[in-house]
Amino acid sequence: MKQASLSIESLREVVRRLPDNGLTSSREAAIAHLGEHGLPTLRDEDWKYTDLSPLIEISNRWLTAGGRQQPSELPRERIADITSSIDAIWLVIANGTIDARSIATVTHKGIEISRFSDAPPPFAVSRPLADLNAALLQDGLRIRVNVSIEKPVGILIVDRAGESAAVTQSCVEIQVASGVSAEFIEYHASDGDGDHYANSVLSIGVGDGADAKHVRIQNRSLRHVQTGQTSIALGRDSRLRIASYDLGGRLIRNDIDIDLSEPGADVGFDGLYLAGDGQHIDNHTRVDHRVGPATSSQEYRGILNGNCRCVWNGKAIVHQGADGTDASQANHNLLLSDKAEIDTKPELEIYADEVKCSHGTTVGQIDKNALFYLRARGLDKRHATQVLTHAFAADIVLRVPVTGVKDAVTAIVESRLAELIEEDAAADLLS
Amino acid sequence: MLEINNLRSRIDDSEILRGLSLSVRAGEVHAIMGPNGSGKSTLAQVIAGHEDYEVTAGTVTYNGQDLLELEPEERAREGIFLGFQYPVEIPGVNNAYLLKAAVNARRKHQGLGEVDAFEFLKLAREKMATLGMDPKFLNRGVNEGFSGGEKKRNEILQMAMLEPSLAILDETDSGLDIDALKAVAAGVNALRSPERAIILVTHYQRLLDYVEPDYVHVLSQGRIVRSGDKSLALELEEKGYEWVREAANA
Numbered sequence: 001m002k003q004a005s006l007s008i009e010s011l012r013e014v015v016r017r018l019p020d021n022g023l024t025s026s027r028e029a030a031i032a033h034l035g036e037h038g039l040p041t042l043r044d045e046d047w048k049y050t051d052l053s054p055l056i057e058i059s060n061r062w063l064t065a066g067g068r069q070q071p072s073e074l075p076r077e078r079i080a081d082i083t084s085s086i087d088a089i090w091l092v093i094a095n096g097t098i099d100a101r102s103i104a105t106v107t108h109k110g111i112e113i114s115r116f117s118d119a120p121p122p123f124a125v126s127r128p129l130a131d132l133n134a135a136l137l138q139d140g141l142r143i144r145v146n147v148s149i150e151k152p153v154g155i156l157i158v159d160r161a162g163e164s165a166a167v168t169q170s171c172v173e174i175q176v177a178s179g180v181s182a183e184f185i186e187y188h189a190s191d192g193d194g195d196h197y198a199n200s201v202l203s204i205g206v207g208d209g210a211d212a213k214h215v216r217i218q219n220r221s222l223r224h225v226q227t228g229q230t231s232i233a234l235g236r237d238s239r240l241r242i243a244s245y246d247l248g249g250r251l252i253r254n255d256i257d258i259d260l261s262e263p264g265a266d267v268g269f270d271g272l273y274l275a276g277d278g279q280h281i282d283n284h285t286r287v288d289h290r291v292g293p294a295t296s297s298q299e300y301r302g303i304l305n306g307n308c309r310c311v312w313n314g315k316a317i318v319h320q321g322a323d324g325t326d327a328s329q330a331n332h333n334l335l336l337s338d339k340a341e342i343d344t345k346p347e348l349e350i351y352a353d354e355v356k357c358s359h360g361t362t363v364g365q366i367d368k369n370a371l372f373y374l375r376a377r378g379l380d381k382r383h384a385t386q387v388l389t390h391a392f393a394a395d396i397v398l399r400v401p402v403t404g405v406k407d408a409v410t411a412i413v414e415s416r417l418a419e420l421i422e423e424d425a426a427a428d429l430l431s
Numbered sequence: 432m433l434e435i436n437n438l439r440s441r442i443d444d445s446e447i448l449r450g451l452s453l454s455v456r457a458g459e460v461h462a463i464m465g466p467n468g469s470g471k472s473t474l475a476q477v478i479a480g481h482e483d484y485e486v487t488a489g490t491v492t493y494n495g496q497d498l499l500e501l502e503p504e505e506r507a508r509e510g511i512f513l514g515f516q517y518p519v520e521i522p523g524v525n526n527a528y529l530l531k532a533a534v535n536a537r538r539k540h541q542g543l544g545e546v547d548a549f550e551f552l553k554l555a556r557e558k559m560a561t562l563g564m565d566p567k568f569l570n571r572g573v574n575e576g577f578s579g580g581e582k583k584r585n586e587i588l589q590m591a592m593l594e595p596s597l598a599i600l601d602e603t604d605s606g607l608d609i610d611a612l613k614a615v616a617a618g619v620n621a622l623r624s625p626e627r628a629i630i631l632v633t634h635y636q637r638l639l640d641y642v643e644p645d646y647v648h649v650l651s652q653g654r655i656v657r658s659g660d661k662s663l664a665l666e667l668e669e670k671g672y673e674w675v676r677e678a679a680n681a
Contacts, residue, residue, distance in 0.1 A: 372503060
């Protein structure tokens with residue numbers, strides 16, 4: 001199968017027309033790097049299960065049509081729905097544009113918000129999709145939390161697709177100052193009938209002794225495509241808890257890179273992905289234990305139904321000298337259809353001596369005995385399946401680290417699960 | 432209430448029930464005894480509707496309807512309760528949730544409204560107290576990490592909440608200490624009424640000291656080979672199952 005390749009010429013053309021807000025040189029450097037290395041293909045080990053052709057094709061259509069940056073209509077109601085249902089200090093990036101009004105409403109003195117254009121960052125070589133992001137980015141958002149805050153800071157990245165194909169970028173840098181406790185919500189949503197590709201880049205820096213919590217909710221339209229690159233660095237004796245929920249999207253690829261270069265760091269990250277017919281959700285995580293002692297633990301769970309494919313690849317590298325590392329990885333999957341496919345792979349590379357590492361993956365179906373037990377108590381097959389599926393997801397939902405989003409997460413996970421079980425493929429299972 | 436006629440059933444390639452007939456009327460307590468592998472549990476599973484057991488011949492009629500036509504959940508809603516020999520652990524599903532869903536499924540079938548949350552909790556706590564169960568079990572995962580005795584008490588709690596017309600208890604007495612056995616027996620006795628029937632599947636006579644059966648049947652090689660009153664259980668206890676096997680082959 002021939003994979004599409006990104007039209008660098010059209011990209012250059014579109015980027016040339018972006019207003020010069022100080023980001024021009026990093027955009028050019030990004031294009032140059034991208035031109036040289038290109039986007040990953042199925043031949044790349046890290047990308048062998050995920051064909052980027054759909055997003056390349058959307059990008060090319062959008063680029064050759066002129067790469068218009070400002071789709072006319074903002075999803076105002078959707079924004080209001082989300083920001084009113086979760087109590088947080090909300091910052092909004094809508095259709096790739098930072099919403100100045102949302103920034104203006106942040107009055108908390110402990111939170112500094114700025115844009116990349118205020119102090120342009122130098123171009124840094126990263127992953128190829130981050131290059132694409134840097135090339136097309138209108139402006140980036142910097143959030144610095146200097147004092148412990150009660151309310152979570154919410155970042156809503158929302159897109160409304162018009163009739164023609166569109167591509168949007170978002171880039172956010174979060175820094176939690178030393179000793180500070182802070183909570184964040186990263187919420188991705190989209191609607192609209194047209195093809196849409198959203199590409200996001202996020203970095204989180206947790207200062208020495210700081211305690212951060214991050215909840216990521218990806219609830220995009222099932223027609224849309226999203227890729228996300230998250231880079232995390234933890235300071236000495238700092239702590240970070242992450243929970244990530246992937247519910248929507250036709251093609252989703254998440255890369256999380258966690259750098260543990262300071263002793264005493266402790267990171268725990270959980271993920272839940274729910275995939276139905278036609279969805280492809282790929283989670284690649286990488287933890288670099290560079291020093292010890294430090295702890296990383298991750299658990300991803302997936303529920304798959306219909307003709308879909310999910311990928312989980314969890315890599316932990318314990319570098320030489322990182323004694324006292326404690327790393328654990330787990331990935332559990334529940335397949336509700338024989339057409340669903342999961343590619344799951346834990347990868348451990350250990351170059352240190354005193355380490356404690358564990359990993360485990362499972363792929364299973366609904367437990368027939370449990371199903372019969374529930375039916376023998378009067379629950380019909382559909383209800384029983386739903387109950388067991390919920391139970392499988394429950395651990396990850398209950399572990400949501402930001403208390404204020406628990407209800408919202410529970411509600412959207414429940415509603416997506418109900419949809420999944422209603423799908424035709426589930427009907428086969430239930431017949 | 433329950434009429435089983437010449438029932439034959441198999442799992443995979445082995446025939447377990449080979450022409451079993453049994454008649455249970457409202458108000459009666461039947462004990463079904465027999466050696467391991469005689470088909471006791473299979474009978475319980477077939478009545479409850481486990482799909483791994485294929486019925487190859489015979490009929491089962493429950494209150495005049497063809498029971499074998501009904502899905503397991505329909506049987507439950509019609510008032511059949513199976514107390515499992517091995518209650519399934521379901522982490523992540525709250526015990527209270529299951530109890531309530533089960534009660535509501537039955538009520539809905541009876542054309543009644545859903546049970547009020549307050550009333551439900553009150554009733555559940557009362558029943559738990561009589562069974563000697565800590566109310567904290569309501570908020571635990573279904574059977575998750577329960578001891579053998581706790582699982583069996585939990586089955587009896589479900590039965591007590593559901594108030595079935597026909598309760599089949601599959602070796603509910605096995606592996607219980609004397610306190611748990613008494614609690615289970617009290618739960619069963621509390622259910623006895625002229626409108627209900629109970630089938631106790633058991634390997635030992637012990638439970639029958641606490642729950643007095645009207646009839647005792649001995650199962651061997653998938654058939655009832657002997658029926659009698661409670662004295663049959665004592666006779667069995669004395670002479671062992673070998674005696675029945677010989678009788679069956681005679």
